[in-house]
Each structure stands twice: as structure tokens, then as C-alpha cells.
Amino acid sequence: MLHFTTYTQNPEAPWVTFVHGAGGSSAIWFRQIRDFKKSFNVLLVDLRGHGKSKNHVYEKLKKYSFDVIGDEVVEVLDHLKIKQSHFVGISLGTIIIREITERYPDRVSSMILAGAIMKLNIRGQVLIRLGILLKSVIPYLMLYRLFAFIIMPRKNHKASRYLFVQEAKKLYQKEFIRWFTLAAKVNPLLAFFRIRETSIPTLYLMGEEDYMFLPSITKLVSNHRSAKLVVVPSCGHVVNVEKPEEFNRIALEFLAK
Template structure:
């Protein structure tokens, strides 16, 4: 359990009792949601968090014990903030590696999650990605971490259309220190075995996967996963890459907000009929 709460900011809606918790990816911060915030605040209470070592949480959570750096430990950080704010249940909206935090929360705290919207989801690493990670693991103690991060950013987001996404993530990653980068990089080795375990016992939580059709590293595993999970849906955003909430914010907002509203409506109708 962390020594201090994550940096967070809550926006309260005058009429809605529904909460949406936004979870960014590795190297980012809650600032990546600037194209979602206005749209979501029209309908929901919104909670933004900076994960440990990221953004403004870097001031209070950097250097925590290495053994606490697990996906379960990091997801527990988010639950701690929800507890502090008395948020008993929420809809999770996550991007990139943050989707693994969402999946872990669903695994260990299913009663706290009403639905999930997972953009640019990472469910497994193929041979290409594992080779890149192995290469990065080999060089992480030899070269500045920002050089590695820039390289990975260009590999994951290679096109001119993804320039804004690259720039934003590189800018935010500069707030990480080398040791913090290594801790998060270390987590990547657990992705494949963790998600293999989750696949067989995933709780029945309505989940929307929003993926760019040009997300060449991560789209195919999500296609297979969505077909196997009965409460999962996949929407592919055309001419869009990995960080689809930035590259195509209007479509991301439309599909994700509509999905959450549909879930809320179904729950209300089921209560009436019961």
C-alpha cells in the first residue's frame, strides 16, 4: 500500500451520481485526457489520477519499495483514492498500459467497477514486441531512459498523424526519473502470463475496447479477446493509431459515453423489471 495517495482531481456533477475514473498509461499523466474532460463532465462525476511516479504523483510516490511495483499494487493505489472520496463504484476509462490496471482492478475489485472503456488496450505482447522489450531491458542500464522511451514512442506511434500523441507522451515521460522508468519497464515482463490467467476467470463486467485500426502492435490480440469474452465489445476507429483518445477524440468520446449510458440504462431497466 502506498505511503501517500496519488495526486488526483475530482470534478463533481450537480445531478449525476455516476463516477468515471480515468487511468493513463505508462509514461503519461492525467493530462492526456484533456480532450475527454469537457465531454464527460456534461454527464458524469469525473476522477483524474496520476499513477505512482507519474505527473504530480511523482512528488509523493517515487521511490516506493520495489516489491510493491506490481499491477495489483498499482491498481490498489487507484482504489485507495476511490476509498478516500467515498466512491463505491465507478466506470473505468483507461488507455494503453493503463488498460492493464483496469483489468487488474476488475480481477481483484470487481464489485467496484460498473463498466470499462479500454482504449489502445494492451492484452499481450507478440514476438516483435517481446523482442523490443528484451532489447530495452538489455540497454536500460546503459543509455538514458528518455532515449529508449523516444524509440518506443516512435515504434508504437510511427506516423505523421500520431505526432501529437508522441509529443505528449515524450513530454510527460520527461517527468519520470531513470529509476522510476526501470520499475515500470520491469512490469512489462508480467503482461503475458498475467493476462493468460485473467482470460480464464475474468469477471462479467461490460467492457468496450476502442482501438485504432492502424494500431498494428496491439489490435489483433484485442480482436481475439473480445470474441472470447461474452460481455466485451470492440469498436475499431478508422485511420487511427494506438492513442486513439488523442488522435480521434470526438469518435472516442461518442462511442465511450454512449456505451456507459447504455449500461446505466440497462441496469435501471433490470431493477424496474425485478
């Protein structure tokens, strides 16, 4: 089972489950815990191969798929006897949450998808193809640093880049390649999500400077009635790290409704 951490407010309080992105860990949510645990029971998970799940014993897979990753998150909910939860995700974690809602809609009260990835633009597709060519040639950390800089290029994104690179250092080379291969094959799934609207209340919480992913989210929200978009000014891809106060306020206001 994945490594997880809980902060229990009271047995009757609703749950919020946080899902990090590829190369990160549950440590990226440290600026959210204090505010969220005032009103909610909080569940943090470390995805397969990440954070403290790196040393856990689980089924060895040569290739990963989003349904397998999603099932491992749901397994933690089952273990804790959590019937339903709000979900908060960042970056690749938003895809995992969205995939869970397709197969387990009764387990998801609402979704807050920050730095959401619902389409790879031309630059993103070129980046993925470059990574496929180089993933077995150059050290994965060098490749990850390159990706982090392209996705989060500005001076005010430095803290986000640093945090994600520090967390990525804890990955193994083979683990990075498995996750990278998973991300490289995501386009058909994202196309399905863009077409198929879910009835589950959804907040897309995006940075104004998230130039790779914001345009596609803006278009998606205009076509999905259950979705709402809030754009945080002067902020890049990792909203919860760059603007934690705004992130917490906006997210908690959404959950209160």
C-alpha cells in the first residue's frame, strides 16, 4: 500500500485527499495542512515510487497506467474506510484524480485541480518527444531540471522549481522512466476528458503565467457547466507553492459551497 499521512479533525468531518504530481511528494502540500485541517480530515498520499512510498513493497510493474495508479489511491481510502472525499491535485496529480472520477464517481465529492493538465500544446508535445529520445541517455535529474525550467521559467517560479527538483532527487532512474513513459502516452486520455463532462463539482485553480496549460483549461471550462476556473495573478504552474494563501482561501471557499 502507498505511504499516507492523515490529520483527523473529527470522525464526522468530511475528508480532503491531496494528490501530488510526478516527481513530487506529499511534502509539497505543507503550506495547506494547517488551514485545511481546521475544517476537514486531511489525507496525504505519496504516489508509487515517490516520497516515503519509494521504500514500500508493492506489485512490481514494468509499465504504469493511470487506472493502476488511481486504484492505489482508492486502496488507501478503502483501508481508512473513507467512503467519499474531496480531492485536491496538482499537475499530473490532476489527471489521476480525473481518472478516479470516471471509475469511482461515488467516491469523489468534488475536485480542485491546480496547475491542471488537460492538453499538451505543441511545445509540450515537442518536450515529451525530446524526453523520449534522451531519457535513457542523460541522467534523469538533468532531464527533470530541463522540464521544470521550461514549465516554470520565470524568476518568481524559482521556489516551485527548487522544491520539485529536490523531491525528484529521491526518485530512482528506472522509476522516473516509468512515470515519464506514462506521461508520454497521456494524450488520448486527455482528449477523452475534454470531451466527457463530469457532473462532479470541479474547480480549476490555475496560475496566470501557466502558459503551457492555462489556454486549454480556459477553453474546457467554457464547455463544461460543472467546472469553474479561477486564475491567480502573477503565478505559474505550481499554485499551492507560489501563492499558498490565495490557493487556500480560494479552495476553502469552493469547498464551503
